[in-house]
Amino acid sequence: MFILNAPVEKSIELENKIYLLQVRCPEITSDVRPGQFLNVRVSESMYPLLRRPFSVCDVDDEHLYLMFNILGEGTKILARKHKDETIDIIGPLGNGFNLEGEFDTAVIVAGGLGAAPFPFFTRMIKDHKKILTFIGGRSHKDIITYGMQNISIATEDGSLGLKGNVIHLLQQNLEQLKSNRIKIFSCGPTGMLRALKDFTIKNNFDCEVSTECAMACGFGICQGCPIESTEHPDKYHLVCKDGPVFNVKDVLL
Amino acid sequence: MSKVDLSVQVGPLKFRNPIMLASGTVGYGNEIAEFTDLNKIGGIVTKSLSLKPRKGNPPQRIVETPSGMLNAIGLANVGVEQFLKEKIPFLKKYDVPLICNIAASTVEEYVECTRILTQEDSITAFEINVSCPNVKEGGLQFGNDVAAVAKITEKVKSVSTKPIIIKLSPNVSYISGFAKAVKESGGDAVSAINTLVGTSFNIFTKKPKIHNVNGGLSGPAIKPVALAKVLEIRKEVDIPIIGIGGIMDWKDVIEFMIVGASAIQLGTLNFINPSAAGQILTELENYCNNFGITKLSDVTGSYII
Numbered sequence: 001m002f003i004l005n006a007p008v009e010k011s012i013e014l015e016n017k018i019y020l021l022q023v024r025c026p027e028i029t030s031d032v033r034p035g036q037f038l039n040v041r042v043s044e045s046m047y048p049l050l051r052r053p054f055s056v057c058d059v060d061d062e063h064l065y066l067m068f069n070i071l072g073e074g075t076k077i078l079a080r081k082h083k084d085e086t087i088d089i090i091g092p093l094g095n096g097f098n099l100e101g102e103f104d105t106a107v108i109v110a111g112g113l114g115a116a117p118f119p120f121f122t123r124m125i126k127d128h129k130k131i132l133t134f135i136g137g138r139s140h141k142d143i144i145t146y147g148m149q150n151i152s153i154a155t156e157d158g159s160l161g162l163k164g165n166v167i168h169l170l171q172q173n174l175e176q177l178k179s180n181r182i183k184i185f186s187c188g189p190t191g192m193l194r195a196l197k198d199f200t201i202k203n204n205f206d207c208e209v210s211t212e213c214a215m216a217c218g219f220g221i222c223q224g225c226p227i228e229s230t231e232h233p234d235k236y237h238l239v240c241k242d243g244p245v246f247n248v249k250d251v252l253l
Numbered sequence: 254m255s256k257v258d259l260s261v262q263v264g265p266l267k268f269r270n271p272i273m274l275a276s277g278t279v280g281y282g283n284e285i286a287e288f289t290d291l292n293k294i295g296g297i298v299t300k301s302l303s304l305k306p307r308k309g310n311p312p313q314r315i316v317e318t319p320s321g322m323l324n325a326i327g328l329a330n331v332g333v334e335q336f337l338k339e340k341i342p343f344l345k346k347y348d349v350p351l352i353c354n355i356a357a358s359t360v361e362e363y364v365e366c367t368r369i370l371t372q373e374d375s376i377t378a379f380e381i382n383v384s385c386p387n388v389k390e391g392g393l394q395f396g397n398d399v400a401a402v403a404k405i406t407e408k409v410k411s412v413s414t415k416p417i418i419i420k421l422s423p424n425v426s427y428i429s430g431f432a433k434a435v436k437e438s439g440g441d442a443v444s445a446i447n448t449l450v451g452t453s454f455n456i457f458t459k460k461p462k463i464h465n466v467n468g469g470l471s472g473p474a475i476k477p478v479a480l481a482k483v484l485e486i487r488k489e490v491d492i493p494i495i496g497i498g499g500i501m502d503w504k505d506v507i508e509f510m511i512v513g514a515s516a517i518q519l520g521t522l523n524f525i526n527p528s529a530a531g532q533i534l535t536e537l538e539n540y541c542n543n544f545g546i547t548k549l550s551d552v553t554g555s556y557i558i
Contacts, residue, residue: 001287003288003527003528041526046472046473048317048548049317049320049322049473050317050524069325080437088526089494090527148262149331155472175394188466213313214313214315214316215315216322216521217284217523219284219527220280220284221278221279221284221523221527222324222455223277223280223287223309223329224302224314224315224324224326225315226310226311226312226314226329227312234306236309236329241284247321249474
């Protein structure tokens with residue numbers, strides 16, 4: 001785990017208000033795994049005060065890539081970063097996706113900006129496993145396909161792909177899913193993950209989900225990010241330290 | 254460059270420097286040890302311990318506010334027994350004064366926790382949390398009641414030979430009255446302040462942003478309040494004070510010492526910069542050298558009004 005100042009190399013707008021930030025950070029690139037995250041201080045001033053957690057979107061030899069959309073002041077500041085400005089990073093944090101195991105097809109299920117960890121994931125796994133990617137959003141504006149392959153899309157307003165949600169899309173492809181030895185990897189809104197949990201349990205699919213919760217430190221000292229454990233109802237898991245990736249059966253969503 | 258004496262005395266406690274890490278912001282030390290050398294800091298105050306393990310409050314527990322944060326963790330902790338079995342062995346490896354913070358729902362629970370923990374040699378002192386705003390029982394009910402604070406101090410003191418520090422609530426009109434009660438009941442020091450009660454609502458859903466509705470406000474937003482409370486205690490009561498509240502850098506440390514703190518605790522800063530304690534120590538040494546201060550503790554209470 002490192003705490004360091006990483007120079008920004010570029011910030012590009014991928015889609016409307018969705019940005020990809022490239023930072024030079026060779027200390028972390030060799031350590032990080034898909035599904036892990038960074039806790040980023042966007043400003044040296046007291047505003048905004050807290051760090052912001054971001055999934056690692058992609059990695060090359062020397063660079064980390066973060067994908068985000070502008071939601072508030074923190075991400076607005078981040079999007080405006082120029083080349084050679086620095087951001088203060090703690091990472092890599094948390095537990096990533098478990099890419100080992102007896103599956104031959106990785107099924108990615110992403111909702112909106114839940115697509116963020118999957119370009120890295122796709123690059124790491126595409127030479128060893130078949131990949132099927134299912135992406136959902138409210139409309140075509142919410143669909144992010146950057147860095148992914150074999151993509152099927154659902155939008156709730158029908159503006160792109162199937163009219164419906166991503167679970168409808170999975171349902172429509174159930175035969176194909178059942179004909180492969182699959183493992184599902186997902187990130188997206190909690191409502192989507194909850195529906196996915198029901199779907200995977202009903203169909204007996206192995207599934208890992210990347211969860212979200214407001215947090216301050218990102219490494220276990222603030223205890224700000226609890227998530228209910230199915231195995232230990234008397235205590236919470238912490239999203240930052242015990243997750244953010246969990247087997248879907250291990251947590252109450 | 255001359256050697257600066259950074260050591261400070263807090264009642265019967267001697268620390269190699271005034272920088273301590275506040276309860277609830279360092280867990281049980283293991284995570285922050287990756288960023289800060291615990292062998293160099295003045296002391297570490299562990300997460301509030303209760304007699305039995307506490308699950309804590311449901312999410313959302315944390316929300317950012319202007320220059321601060323609200324938390325309602327709800328005293329999630331492993332309980333005294335597990336602390337002694339699983340957490341103490343790690344902390345024992347370090348040469349750092351270990352102060353155990355204790356929280357409870359009844360006077361008897363405070364006493365029982367202290368009685369059990371006092372038998373552990375590696376614990377240097379206790380900080381009694383009579384002021385947590387985030388639990389339904391105990392917490393602020395005690396912190397707002399002078400007689401209750403006096404009773405807890407006296408009872409806890411009677412079962413331990415170790416120094417007792419009472420962590421005071423700022424959510425009172427006159428904090429010095431509480432500090433006076435602590436002194437008269439045998440307490441060795443006070444730490445001031447705990448978090449301020451605050452809340453935050455979502456303007457679109459009209460719902461509170463944290464599940465508990467109210468939370469404890471910390472961070473730089475509360476520093477002026479904390480300074481005023483420390484100054485009030487310093488002027489009214491002859492008792493050592495550990496200053497807490499929005500300390501973000503070495504300048505804040507000096508400011509707290511000027512108004513009367515003998516030592517300080519870093520809290521919210523640990524979340525933002527877990528390496529801060531070490532950096533502040535270097536900067537404090539530079540400050541002393543630049544201003545010809547040979548003994549940092551001389552700064553305590555040096556205010557001019």
